[in-house]
Amino acid sequence: MNPTPLRSGSSVGFQWRVLKDGEQRRQGAASDMWGRVHFPAASANGRARQMFQSGEMFPFRIYQLPESYRAAPNPAADWLLVCVRAGYVSTSGTPVLATGGDNYQWGYEDVFPVSAGAGIGEVALTAGVAQTWFWVTTGSAPAIASGAALPGSGIVPIGYVDSTNVAAMVLRIRQIQYGDVQASGGGGGSGLPVWL
Numbered sequence: 001m002n003p004t005p006l007r008s009g010s011s012v013g014f015q016w017r018v019l020k021d022g023e024q025r026r027q028g029a030a031s032d033m034w035g036r037v038h039f040p041a042a043s044a045n046g047r048a049r050q051m052f053q054s055g056e057m058f059p060f061r062i063y064q065l066p067e068s069y070r071a072a073p074n075p076a077a078d079w080l081l082v083c084v085r086a087g088y089v090s091t092s093g094t095p096v097l098a099t100g101g102d103n104y105q106w107g108y109e110d111v112f113p114v115s116a117g118a119g120i121g122e123v124a125l126t127a128g129v130a131q132t133w134f135w136v137t138t139g140s141a142p143a144i145a146s147g148a149a150l151p152g153s154g155i156v157p158i159g160y161v162d163s164t165n166v167a168a169m170v171l172r173i174r175q176i177q178y179g180d181v182q183a184s185g186g187g188g189g190s191g192l193p194v195w196l
Helices: 012-038
Strands: 081-084 088-090 132-137 143-147 155-165 170-175
Antiparallel strands (some): 155 170
């Protein structure tokens, strides 16, 4: 990549555009290199890797721990493991951090809590299931839970995971709740926006 040389006698505006253009090309090249290093086209077993986008963490996000954070990666089993970002629930004033998630209180930071080389609060899913639901219970002791069906009341749905693409070992995550929860009345419902 050869930068455009600055010419003596050129206007300051022209020289600024030349410098800015060179900087944008360098940033693009660095971004491409970072992508090739961190997201190779295929993993060791030949399947396409799911690209993890940084900058997208939020309270109650259902996510998979990036392979680089695992002490001993095992793609044959790891594809069925998910974590849920911790989040706060408020039913009567003081917000409480829900248990059962990754216990990381700063929901929007791109941090992946690990313990002994595995994600904190990881849930092992069963392959071939169309909907494993995740929800947060409201009340004095809010908790993140999962199961085959949503309970009738006292919860806020987080989303579900589809593990039916067994051949490609890829999970499909349908996120519903995108933030901390302000429960209404005696529990159930959400006072904050819910994206469907």
